[in-house]
Amino acid sequence: MSVIAFYIAAVIAVVTTLLVITRKNAVQALLYLAVSLISVAVIFYDLGAPFMAALEVIVYAGSIIVLFIFVVMMLNLGKRATAAEAMLLRPRMWTGPTILAAILLAEIAYLLAHGSTGASAAHVIPPTEIGLALYGPYLLGVELSSMLLMGALVGAYHLGWHKQPKPETQDVHREHATSPDAGRGPVRTGSGRIVGAA
Amino acid sequence: MLVRRNLLFILMSIEIMLNAAGLAFVTAGARWAQADGQVMFIFILAMAASEVAVGLALVLQLYHQNESLDADAANRMKG
Numbered sequence: 001m002s003v004i005a006f007y008i009a010a011v012i013a014v015v016t017t018l019l020v021i022t023r024k025n026a027v028q029a030l031l032y033l034a035v036s037l038i039s040v041a042v043i044f045y046d047l048g049a050p051f052m053a054a055l056e057v058i059v060y061a062g063s064i065i066v067l068f069i070f071v072v073m074m075l076n077l078g079k080r081a082t083a084a085e086a087m088l089l090r091p092r093m094w095t096g097p098t099i100l101a102a103i104l105l106a107e108i109a110y111l112l113a114h115g116s117t118g119a120s121a122a123h124v125i126p127p128t129e130i131g132l133a134l135y136g137p138y139l140l141g142v143e144l145s146s147m148l149l150m151g152a153l154v155g156a157y158h159l160g161w162h163k164q165p166k167p168e169t170q171d172v173h174r175e176h177a178t179s180p181d182a183g184r185g186p187v188r189t190g191s192g193r194i195v196g197a198a
Numbered sequence: 199m200l201v202r203r204n205l206l207f208i209l210m211s212i213e214i215m216l217n218a219a220g221l222a223f224v225t226a227g228a229r230w231a232q233a234d235g236q237v238m239f240i241f242i243l244a245m246a247a248s249e250v251a252v253g254l255a256l257v258l259q260l261y262h263q264n265e266s267l268d269a270d271a272a273n274r275m276k277g
Contacts, residue, residue, distance in 0.1 A: 152248030159255035
């Protein structure tokens with residue numbers, strides 16, 4: 001029975017991934033991307049890797065999608081945000097992802113109710129074995145990935161830190177110091193409006 | 199990824215490709231009943247998380263610089 005669950009999740013994963021890369025609206029693509037990641041998590045659960053399924057839901061569908069949504073929210077500032085908000089509440093936006101996610105939820109509820117953790121898999125790998133492998137032969141990789149995460153943290157902080165105060169102060173100083181030349185006026189007011197709205 | 203010029207969609211496509219690579223690793227690990235595939239998936243996960251953090255910070259910087267998410271609008275480093 002869990003072979004059928006695998007095929008349902010696989011079809012949903014392929015269809016939602018195709019929908020992600022063909023959507024024009026970023027938020028709609030993100031909803032489909034979340035459903036795609038959750039269906040891949042169901043496939044992991046079916047393959048006998050429940051720990052990877054949990055990590056997929058927590059890290060990918062939890063934090064990375066939320067990060068994308070934060071960026072989309074920050075990019076849609078101003079008057080366009082309210083129009084986009086009104087557009088997002090239409091049923092056409094969220095019915096597709098909701099139906100697919102409901103299918104996945106019914107599937108995972110069925111799998112959990114029947115207690116068949118990876119009946120199609122030959123061998124379920126418990127998290128204990130992964131931890132032993134992670135801190136045994138892969139200890140160097142763990143250290144390297146921790147350094148990578150630290151570098152990403154510092155890099156993202158550095159890139160995001162100069163974003164807010166720097167253009168505003170530069171614009172203010174430039175406008176006070178020099179007379180506003182006609183050529184670059186609209187650009188400056190445009191960026192100033194965006195920063196002010198932020 | 200080469201057709202779409204929106205930076206957000208490029209990052210999403212990178213996520214999809216990394217996810218596909220991780221799925222291949224986990225499937226291979228399940229096929230040979232080894233934990234190595236899942237360990238590799240954890241590394242891919244860490245790499246994807248750090249990549250998307252730095253990438254989205256860069257996207258925000260580019261958007262504040264040239265008011266556009268078009269990847270072709272950022273073809274000049276010093277615009």
